[in-house]
Amino acid sequence: MNIAMNPGMLTVVTVMTLMLLSFSNPSFSASSSALPSNEDSLNQLQVDTILSEIDERSQFDTDFKALIYLQQKHREKGELLYQAAVYRRDENDRFMMLFRKPKSEAGKGYLVMEKNLFLFSPNTGDWSRVSEDRIAGTDTNLNNFETWNLVERFNATFLSNEKLGKFHVHHITLESKPGKKVDHPKMDLWIEKDSHHVLKQQDFALSGKLLRTTYRTKWKKLTNEKESENSTARYIPLETRVYNEVEKGNQTIIVIDQIALTPLADNIFTKAWLESKSR
Amino acid sequence: MKQLIGLYFTIAIRNLLQAKKRSFMLGSAIALVTMLHVLLLSISNGYLQGLVDGATSVAAGHLNVTGLYKYKSTTMYPLLKDSSTIRDLIADELDDVTHVVERNSIVGKMIGEKRTIFLFLQGIDLTQEVKLTEVLSLAKESSYRKGGRDEVLGSFDALEGEGTTQENGILLFANQAEQLGVTVGDSISFQVQTLSGINVVELRVAAIAEDVGMISRFFTFATRVTVQNAMYLGDNVSARILVYIKDREKAPEALEKLRQRFSQEGFEMTDYESSSLIRRWTNLERQDWIGQRLDLTTWEDNISEAKIVVNSFTSISYVLVTILSVIIAVGILNTCWISVKDRTNEIGCIRAIGMTSSGILILFMLEALLLGLFWAMVGAGTGYFIVQLISLAEIPITNEAIRIVLFSTKLTLDIGLGDLMEAVLFFAVVTAISALFPSIRAAKIQPIQAINHIA
Structure with a gap:
């Protein structure tokens, strides 16, 4: 199947895939078990190195463009499917998300400017600053689409080596650094030992209550013509599942497709561009 | 002077009583509009009162x-x-x-x-x-x-x-x-x-x-x-x-x-x-x-922002009451006109025995004023009674849209004595003004015209 040349068919296939995925369990279930104590624990330097690697691998040297599908299961609204185009330029923290489907959401867009997230509503033509914690009313937040920046924002501590389904993982806990503004002050990560992919993430409130659990099931290595063989490989999760642990029953699946690392026009990351597309 | 005023009042009241059917029909219309005005006013008052109470406490x-x-x-x-x-x-x-x-x-x-x-x-x-x-x-x-x-x-x-x-x-x-x-x-x-x-x-x-x-x-x-x-x-x-x-x-x-x-x-x-x-x-x-x-x-x-709803409702009420008032005014004008024609001979007689033309004007205006005053009082009183009954009943509002518009879950009405007096005076004056033109016409009738009219 030629995905790139058949977007209509791709949409149908993606929707069907999302539907199928939503009725199946993640490949590694929510349960995880600590490995025997003879497993080597990580020292602080190793933990910090892994986090730096995760940060670096999520940051692109080039512009980034992709099509994303958000399937939301909402306990009050039922099932909703969104399609949006995402544009990133990590070298100066630029981010743009333009919704295409459903029709009622088409033209709506998010833009990051000076580390603030703004939402454009085409119906009213207004821009408003919004919380980064909830994209399009789903359980996803801006961190699901941007770089990690873990080292800058968090202090990490190794907890244990565990088995997550069939994967061997490091369980690391992170707490926000003093003075750093983060939505979730505490976070636990389950990082695959060999690949250092973050397979599971749990975000906690200030009170310690679990807010959401995220699974990243499929990772893709991205290659860029410019990069040399020695440069760090970049990775992106092709599929992410977010479970709201407070509003039980709410969950969101993110599927990323049609990734391109080609240069983007400068005017894409402006309010004017989004407004013109919304028309 | 006192005697003269008393005489005018006596004649005006007798005239109204004599034309019982006409007075009743006109009076009922005045009472109905006054009552409607009182009810509408009580709704906007109740709404505003609830809003202020809620806003300044909750x-x-x-x-x-x-x-x-x-x-x-x-x-x-x-x-x-x-x-x-x-x-x-x-x-x-x-x-x-x-x-x-x-x-x-x-x-x-x-x-x-x-x-x-x-x-x-x-x-x-x-x-x-x-x-x-x-x-x-x-x-x-x-x-x-x-x-x-x-x-x-x-x-x-x-x-x-x-x-x-x-x-x-x-x-x-x-x-x-x-x-x-x-x-x-x-x-x-x-x-x-x-x-x-x-x-x-x-x-x-x-x-x-x-x-x-x-x-x-x-x-x-x-x-x-x-x-x-x-x-x-x-x-x-x-x-x-x-x-x-x-x-x-x-x-x-x-x-x-x-x-x-x-x-x-x-x-x-x-x-x-x-x-x-x-x-x-x-x-x-x-x-x-x-x-x-x-x-x-x-x-x-x-x-x-919420007051915009009150003002809008009050404006609509006033427009409605104004339209009804105009209809009533036209009715009063018409009835007075007929009354003047019917009573041409009577006017001629009282002019012949010495009543001045201004006296005739006062007499007709007084008739209209008394009619308006009495029936406006009846309408306001009925409206007040209905408001009290509804308030006591504490009728719940089940329609969600109406709840949102009225800012309340039960029908709250409020009317003060000042509002009632204003309503009565307003409709009495409207009635009197409506009768002004036919009254001037009546005042201008000369005794000789009246005699010719009889002939």
Whole structure:
């Protein structure tokens, strides 16, 4: 199947895939078990190195463009499917998300400017600053689409080596650094030992209550013509599942497709561009 | 002179009684329009009264001093530091303060078993909230839960806690409890954005109050300590100071005094606008400043948007009553015209025995005035009686759209003696003015014309 040349068919296939995925369990279930104590624990330097690697691998040297599908299961609204185009330029923290489907959401867009997230509503033509914690009313937040920046924002501590389904993982806990503004002050990560992919993430409130659990099931290595063989490989999760642990029953699946690392026009990351597309 | 006036009154009353059918038909129309006017006025009065009562007890004071805090230029929180200093300045500057209430205020997600709703959680100190406990009454469980007991559960005191069992108590309104699917004693999660990130606290439903209009769809109450803990705030940090003064109509003057005093004391303030803070929030958040600013509003500013509904309703009422008044005026004019024609010979006779033309004018005008006065009184009295009956019946409003428009869950009507007197006078004068042209015509009739008319 030629995905790139058949977007209509791709949409149908993606929707069907999302539907199928939503009725199946993640490949590694929510349960995880600590490995025997003879497993080597990580020292602080190793933990910090892994986090730096995760940060670096999520940051692109080039512009980034992709099509994303958000399937939301909402306990009050039922099932909703969104399609949006995402544009990133990590070298100066630029981010743009333009919704295409459903029709009622088409033209709506998010833009990051000076580390603030703004939402454009085409119906009213207004821009408003919004919380980064909830994209399009789903359980996803801006961190699901941007770089990690873990080292800058968090202090990490190794907890244990565990088995997550069939994967061997490091369980690391992170707490926000003093003075750093983060939505979730505490976070636990389950990082695959060999690949250092973050397979599971749990975000906690200030009170310690679990807010959401995220699974990243499929990772893709991205290659860029410019990069040399020695440069760090970049990775992106092709599929992410977010479970709201407070509003039980709410969950969101993110599927990323049609990734391109080609240069983007400068005017894409402006309010004017989004407004013109919304028309 | 007295005798003459008495004579005019006697003739006018006799004339009205003589034309019983005509007087009754015209009078009924006047009474009906007066009654309609009174009923419409009572609806807008009741709406406004409920709005003001709700606004000045549940949501705001006569004067409101809110702290707005920005840690970066685009993110604003309702936080008031050094509130005790500000309270001292208020006490020093204003001498007609009856009481002062301090509240914390946050907006967040209340997450129930069934649904999630956004609410403004107000952190209160029950010992200060004199008006709030007067206005609110606790609801029977059956009013917010299917199959619920026909009794009131919980209490206001439970909000403050009994030992450790009622920590983090919350007071919900009946509509909120119904939406969230909770009853007294249940736990509920509240998610809020703090300065240090997202927080979720477990709250226990301590009491459920009857709805008090639109405001009860957005506001909910807990103790100040509960809100401070949820937001990770210190003891001396609140959000708003609500000031109650003896005469609420003097709130704009008091606001000006406070603004001058705060300015002298070096407090930064937002520009004053006669609009609620909620409406101005986005604009204020966009402004380029960091730190704390004080925002001052009066009770009228807080209901300015809602008052548009009252004004619109009042305008529609006046248009309706004006149209009906014009129809009546035309009817009166026509009837008087016929009356003048019918009584031409009578007019000729009384002119012949010495009554002046101005006397005739006064006589006809007096007839119309008495007719209008009597029947307007009947209409106003009937309207007042109906208003009292409806108020006693406490008719619930089941239609959601009407509830939203009227800001109330039951039909609330209110009419004062002044309103009744105004209505009576207005319709009496309208009747008299309507009769002016035929009366002038009658006054101009000469005795000789009357004789010719008879012939």
